[in-house]
Amino acid sequence: MKAIIDADSFAFRAAYANDVFTACANADYLLNTALDEVDAKSYELYLSGRDNFRYKAFPEYKAHRYDKPRPQWEQAVKRHLIDQWGAEVIDGIEGDDACGIKHNKDTIVIHQDKDLNQLAGWHLNFVKHEKYHVTSEEADRYFWYQLLVGDPADGIKGASGIGKIKAERLLHDLRTNQEMYEAVRYCFSCDEEMDMNAQCVYIWRKENDNWRNLIGT
16 A cells, blocks of 8 residues: 655654754654554655645635744755655645545555545554544545634634534534535635635645535536
């Protein structure tokens, strides 16, 4: 099985170290451990680059992170992943989207990001050492759930007055994307607000994807 790896998560976690040598060694250890856990025969790593389209949809996307210090050796670790592990830097979209595009029934996604639970198939949370499978219905439902509750880590507010419990109750008995779309739509003040949030939380599953492909529009 091929491993599709969200390299951003590995770089960020490994970069908390006293020196660059240790940071790069951390990355090697984390990656080798994860690959051993899933018995991967091959792998691909993806790093987020420049010009993420989400900033155009929502200029405040991740804006609250600007003033927060990043791990000192993060960029050095990313360069190490490029030079030593063949990581590919993806411009225009995020590394998560690249993982979604490349993921299929014959691959496993390695990450620690809950957003990637929008992808059906096999997953490994490399921090929790947890391997699990997401069905197509679970993957779609997670997108609609994430759209409702938002993502404070990325500055996405979601639907006003809808928390995790309300979102789970709203979606619980719904089975199709059309049903979930109609239920979620009425929780937003307008279609434009919903579309902005949806563009930010939706993880691409194919080239030039759009969340509206879930409902055929």
